[in-house]
Amino acid sequence: MSLLEVKGLVKRFGGLLATDNLDLTIKPGELHAIIGPNGAGKTTLISQLSGTLRPTEGSILLEGRDITRWPVHRRAALGLARSYQITSVFTEFTVIENVMLAVQARSGSSFSFWTNVHSDAALVEPARDILRQVGLLDVADVPVARIAHGGRRQLEIAMSLAMAPRLLLLDEPMAGMSHSESKEMVTLLRRLKGQYGILLVEHDMSAVFALADRITVLVYGKPIACGRPEEIRKDKAVRAAYLGEEEIAA
Numbered sequence: 001m002s003l004l005e006v007k008g009l010v011k012r013f014g015g016l017l018a019t020d021n022l023d024l025t026i027k028p029g030e031l032h033a034i035i036g037p038n039g040a041g042k043t044t045l046i047s048q049l050s051g052t053l054r055p056t057e058g059s060i061l062l063e064g065r066d067i068t069r070w071p072v073h074r075r076a077a078l079g080l081a082r083s084y085q086i087t088s089v090f091t092e093f094t095v096i097e098n099v100m101l102a103v104q105a106r107s108g109s110s111f112s113f114w115t116n117v118h119s120d121a122a123l124v125e126p127a128r129d130i131l132r133q134v135g136l137l138d139v140a141d142v143p144v145a146r147i148a149h150g151g152r153r154q155l156e157i158a159m160s161l162a163m164a165p166r167l168l169l170l171d172e173p174m175a176g177m178s179h180s181e182s183k184e185m186v187t188l189l190r191r192l193k194g195q196y197g198i199l200l201v202e203h204d205m206s207a208v209f210a211l212a213d214r215i216t217v218l219v220y221g222k223p224i225a226c227g228r229p230e231e232i233r234k235d236k237a238v239r240a241a242y243l244g245e246e247e248i249a250a
């Protein structure tokens with residue numbers, strides 16, 4: 001069974017068709033990238049999957065369950081995590097404290113009990129495991145305010161993992177990163193794929209082509225191609241859509 005199955009998805013903003021009859025599947029453990037020129041509808045798609053935007057038509061199934069009309073928190077409880085939604089990073093807290101709070105949130109306790117987090121040993125081990133997974137264990141005790149941008153983006157992913165997701169929705173995780181930070185993020189995502197289904201929206205084509213099992217190309221909301229990286233690289237319609245953008249031709 002597919003982890004995610006999107007059928008006939010349509011999103012209209014007045015007269016503008018931002019998602020145009022989109023079908024998409026993500027298999028368990030697959031890293032599926034969505035690429036497309038600016039305004040192609042990538043963020044609109046992620047928002048419909050995470051539940052912040054209601055589709056005009058079509059359906060979204062997660063592990064066979066129709067979640068099209070479910071609110072964000074119910075989707076999250078079923079295992080859908082959108083990494084950029086982590087706006088509640090406490091910069092004055094350490095890296096591990098932030099992950100412990102996310103682990104605590106998953107277990108259903110309220111954020112208002114944050115003062116207890118420091119002393120709760122049951123949160124420490126899961127948080128350390130996650131930090132080990134994302135490669136942040138060596139900065140576990142550093143306040144978030146003092147870590148670099150790349151480390152913060154890794155922390156956002158760590159906090160998504162604390163939600164015990166099945167499908168991670170990543171909206172431009174490499175944005176604003178230096179070359180070496182992007183390389184680290186590629187290494188991290190390579191480690192995570194296989195364990196989690198990942199939908200990746202990313203403008204960094206070298207990262208996309210290095211990581212994706214499959215790529216869907218959107219142009220004006222419409223999927224014009226879907227396939228393995230080597231198929232997408234050769235695809236005539238894709239090349240035409242990206243004319244002048246030399247990365248894809250590389």
Ligand SMILES: Nc1ncnc2c1ncn2[C@@H]1O[C@H](COP(=O)(O)OP(=O)(O)OP(=O)(O)O)[C@@H](O)[C@H]1O
Pocket residue numbers: 013016018036037038039040041042043044045
């Ligand atoms: N809330 C909204 N109301 C009206 N139009 C919108 C809204 N959100 C997005 N759009 C339009 O829908 C289209 C798709 O936008 P979207 O942001 O999803 O594209 P994108 O592929 O994520 O672009 P980028 O690569 O620049 O982030 C654009 O034409 C955009 O102007």
